[in-house]
Amino acid sequence: MSRLDNKIAVITGGSSGIGLATARRFIADGAQVIITGRNQEALNEAIAELGTAATSVRGDVANLEDLDRLFTEVGEQFGRIDILFANAGIAPLAPFEAVTEKDFDTLFNVNVRGLFFTVQKALPLLAKGASVILNASVVAQTGFPNTSVYSATKAAVRSLGRTLAAELAPRGIRVNVVSPGLTKTPFWGKVGLSEADVAAFGASVVEQTPLGRAGRPEEIAAVAAFLASDDASYFTGADLVADGGQIHV
Secondary structure (H helix, E strand, O other): OOOOOOOEEEEEOOOOOHHHHHHHHHHHOOEEEEEOOOHHHHHHHHHHHHHHEEEEEEOOOOHHEEEEEEHHHHHHHHHHEEEEEOOOOOOOOHHHHHHHHHHHHHHHHHHHHHHEEEEHHHHEEEEEEEEEEOOOHHHHOOOOOOOHHHHHHHHHHHHHHHHHHHHHHHHHEEEEEEEEEOEHHHHHHHOOOOOHHHHHHHHHHHOOOOOOOOOOOOHHHHHHHHHHOHHHOOOOOOEEOOOOOOOOO
């Protein structure tokens, strides 16, 4: 028997990167998975790979009507949620003085507002004993140039992990955070920097990382799978940092 047998899992931002790797891992561990994303073509490709243990609902976490539609469909098809991985996020980077009001609002709308209402709107479906996992980042605990707004959003996610853990514990719902370090995903091609700047940023982070490399999406997925399982039944409010030792060594 696999450790996620008969579990219903929802993963936002599940069509690529960490989200897709986590969908693969949850399915391998026995779960039925529902993934979301904004790009229907990417969702179709993900479902073709994942097979019959996965379904998809197109939507943008920053759009509350899309979230309502997502959880209506999940409720009608499955009746409950055992695992919620609030993974969707964006990271356009810019020097502090270049950040516009639109940049600020867009980042907070997706990374904080979208995540907050993802959990709130899922709440009626969350089963007793459910696991909620929030995807934050090591940038919540350190300072990197060009990440002022992004880092602030991830610090907010870490804070929500604590407060939601306290509020939802009486309902038997665990809430934990996973904080990846630099991870090789398509995400890093969408940060708004030139290819050369992205390469330089990555090299500087790797240089500060004791294990001497970036992480793999599958390594973050393994952390999420642990938090989703009964092996983590005494974990709530925790932040599991998977960064190759960058911020702790």
